[in-house]
Amino acid sequence: MATPNSAKILEVSRVAPSTDSPDSAAEFALPLTFFDAFWFKFAPVERLFFYSLPETKDSFFNSVLPKLKHSLALTLQYFLPLAGNLTWPQDSPKPILLYTPGDAVSFSVAVSDADFDLLAGNHAFQALASRPLVPLLQVSKTGASVIALQVTVFPNRGFCIGVTAHHAVLDGKSTTMFVKSWAYLCKENPPLLPELTPFYDRTVIKDPFGIDMLYLNMWLGNNTGTSSSNLRNNPKPFEFLPFPDVPSDLFRATFELSRSDTDKLRQRVSSSWDRLSSSPKPKLHLSTFVLAFAYMLDCILKATDGDESKRKVYIGFTADFRNRLEPPVPENYFGNCAGIKVNYEEVRENLFNQEGDSLTGLVAMISGMVKELGKDIDFKGEAEEYVSKSTSMASIKAYGVGVAGSPRLGVYGTDFGWGRPKKVDIVSIEKSGTISMAESRDGSGGLEVGLTLKKHEMDIFASLFDRGLGNY
Numbered sequence: 001m002a003t004p005n006s007a008k009i010l011e012v013s014r015v016a017p018s019t020d021s022p023d024s025a026a027e028f029a030l031p032l033t034f035f036d037a038f039w040f041k042f043a044p045v046e047r048l049f050f051y052s053l054p055e056t057k058d059s060f061f062n063s064v065l066p067k068l069k070h071s072l073a074l075t076l077q078y079f080l081p082l083a084g085n086l087t088w089p090q091d092s093p094k095p096i097l098l099y100t101p102g103d104a105v106s107f108s109v110a111v112s113d114a115d116f117d118l119l120a121g122n123h124a125f126q127a128l129a130s131r132p133l134v135p136l137l138q139v140s141k142t143g144a145s146v147i148a149l150q151v152t153v154f155p156n157r158g159f160c161i162g163v164t165a166h167h168a169v170l171d172g173k174s175t176t177m178f179v180k181s182w183a184y185l186c187k188e189n190p191p192l193l194p195e196l197t198p199f200y201d202r203t204v205i206k207d208p209f210g211i212d213m214l215y216l217n218m219w220l221g222n223n224t225g226t227s228s229s230n231l232r233n234n235p236k237p238f239e240f241l242p243f244p245d246v247p248s249d250l251f252r253a254t255f256e257l258s259r260s261d262t263d264k265l266r267q268r269v270s271s272s273w274d275r276l277s278s279s280p281k282p283k284l285h286l287s288t289f290v291l292a293f294a295y296m297l298d299c300i301l302k303a304t305d306g307d308e309s310k311r312k313v314y315i316g317f318t319a320d321f322r323n324r325l326e327p328p329v330p331e332n333y334f335g336n337c338a339g340i341k342v343n344y345e346e347v348r349e350n351l352f353n354q355e356g357d358s359l360t361g362l363v364a365m366i367s368g369m370v371k372e373l374g375k376d377i378d379f380k381g382e383a384e385e386y387v388s389k390s391t392s393m394a395s396i397k398a399y400g401v402g403v404a405g406s407p408r409l410g411v412y413g414t415d416f417g418w419g420r421p422k423k424v425d426i427v428s429i430e431k432s433g434t435i436s437m438a439e440s441r442d443g444s445g446g447l448e449v450g451l452t453l454k455k456h457e458m459d460i461f462a463s464l465f466d467r468g469l470g471n472y
Contacts, residue, residue: 007112007132007152014104015069015149017076017083028080030097031202032168034211034379035321035336037094039167041219041241045175045404046134046428047165049414049421050120052158057111060153065109068151068161068416071186076105078192079178081200081334086166086238087143094216095237097146097169108135108150116157120423124253124462127246127430127452133162134427144238146170147178158422171338173320173331174198176409187417198334205329205337209380218387243431250430251458254423257292258446261469265291265359272360285367289437292447293317293403294362296435299468300401301348301358303453303461310399315366316342317403319373339379341369344389346398359468404429407439407447425450 017024032040055064076083084099112132118125119133135148146169150162165175181196191197220234266286273284284290297315304310318338322329329337343365351361404426405411411424426436430452440446453461 007110007114009108009110011109013107013109015072015076015107016102016104017080018073020074021077023080024077025101027101028084028099030081030200030335031092032095032097032212033202033205033335034207034215034383035171035205035339036168037212037215037219038340038383039171039336040095040216041239042167043240043243043428043431044137044164045167045170045172045426047163047175047179047411048130048133048423048425048427049161049163049179049411050116050158050423050425051160051416051418052120052422053418054156054158055153057153057155060155060159064159064418065151067186069107071416072105072107072149072182074185074190075178075182075192078181078197079334081169082147082178085143085145086168088237094212095168106135106138106145106148108148110150110152112152112154114154116154120158120160122254122256122448124251124455124458126248127250127252128248130252130425130427131246133160135162135164137164137166139238139240141236141238162427167336169335171318171320171336172405172409173322173338174334174336176411176414177332177334180414183414183416187415195332197332199330199332200334202335204325204327204333205335211380211383214383214387218390246430247454249454250452251455252425252430252450252452253458253462254425254448254450255296255462255465256440256446256448257295257469258440259444261446262288262291264469265295269294269360269363272357273364276360282364282368284363285370286363287370288407288447289403290363290366290370292437292449293435294359294366295465295468296449296451297347297362297401298359299461299464300435300451300453301351302464303457307454307457309397311348312398313347313401314343314345314398315347315401316340317366317369320406320408324373324377339377339382340386340402341373342386342389343369344385399433402432402434403437404434405436405438407437409438411438412441412443 080099081097083103083105084097086095087098088095133152135150137148138145144166146166148164152160177196181192184196220237318340320338322331322333322337351358412420414421424438429436436450438448440448
């Protein structure tokens with residue numbers, strides 16, 4: 001069982017975009033869209049990429065680390081905003097992302113004697129054990145950094161790259177594009193592949209109703225249409241929403257759902273749905289995502305049934321809208337193009353009043369949410385409902401379960417030249433009750449799903465998870 005480790009920080013430096021590019025000598029500003037403004041005060045997203053590499057500490061510092069730093073500088077030529085900061089100029093109605101010459105990314109280097117195989121494995125361990133591998137963003141009254149990086153070496157075992165990203169600047173697709181670009185340039189010579197080269201034109205995101213200001217007013221505690229100048233004068237405009245410290249009894253684990261597992265779930269739910277007496281019944285959307293989310297949620301609800309802090313549960317998930325907008329947004333669009341879909345019905349109460357088993361009820365609920373993500377979605381209506389509902393949900397201390405990451409991101413294709421990652425983990429799920437999803441490392445078409453629970457709840461969850469799939 002892992003205990004919190006203390007990675008020793010050996011170096012904190014700043015890596016600037018390579019001066020080989022003339023673009024790095026010019027100021028570069030990007031406005032926030034309403035997709036960005038939605039995430040303005042959400043906690044940063046923290047990812048860990050573990051790589052097996054049996055190098056000594058000296059060998060790592062002499063050969064591997066210089067390659068990582070050099071390729072990072074090359075990558076930042078294409079991703080100048082990442083070296084910049086979120087700021088709020090006096091002449092701007094809302095915050096902007098601004099790069100000025102001389103800006104750079106925080107880059108920490110650490111060494112750890114923790115159990116590499118446990119931290120990069122699937123078995124349960126204390127969530128606190130991952131904390132020393134995660135870099136921090138710099139936040140002040142006048143602005144916030146966009147991304148922070150930390151490389152932690154485990155001598156003779158491997159290394160870990162920690163990436164902390166500001167969610168108001170990057171969604172999962174943009175963060176993954178950056179890390180994959182960095183990996184590509186660590187292995188290959190420039191130029192960067194077109195699909196990895198960021199697209200910066202913000203005019204592709206239309207906002208005729210001012211949804212961006214609706215979200216900013218919400219985050220800064222002004223639900224009455226306060227002017228942008230007053231918003232800017234908020235005493236702590238860039239601070240994130242407060243989250244409690246990670247408790248020592250919180251554990252992290254990863255569970256795998258094979259393609260065969262999801263096929264079993266699909267057959268089980270289809271049979272259960274067909275047996276229901278209600279008619280007519282809508283056709284279920286039985287995608288791998290819907291089945292995996294529903295199954296994990298079903299096990300979570302049962303494992304936490306006695307936890308009073310999780311009596312009232314609400315669910316939601318993010319969706320990539322690049323292909324859902326008209327016209328579609330390029331796949332390499334830089335920024336947020338991810339919206340959130342929330343079900344505002346309390347899940348436990350809703351499920352136990354339904355006919356049929358809980359898993360089928362959850363699948364039906366999530367299937368309905370996915371079907372509502374059409375190209376004609378009412379973003380203004382969704383935003384107004386979220387602003388209205390989020391205040392009341394916060395007052396009753398609801399427990400929210402969402403999904404971070406996606407199998408479509410292909411995180412296990414991130415090869416810096418030393419092989420595929422041994423493990424990719426989203427550490428920040430411990431702050432929100434969210435579960436994480438990624439494709440299976442072996443490319444078999446399965447899923448890896450991560451979550452954090454109290455130790456006794458994790459034990460119950462693991463038993464329910466295996467039993468429900470027939471794995472004893």
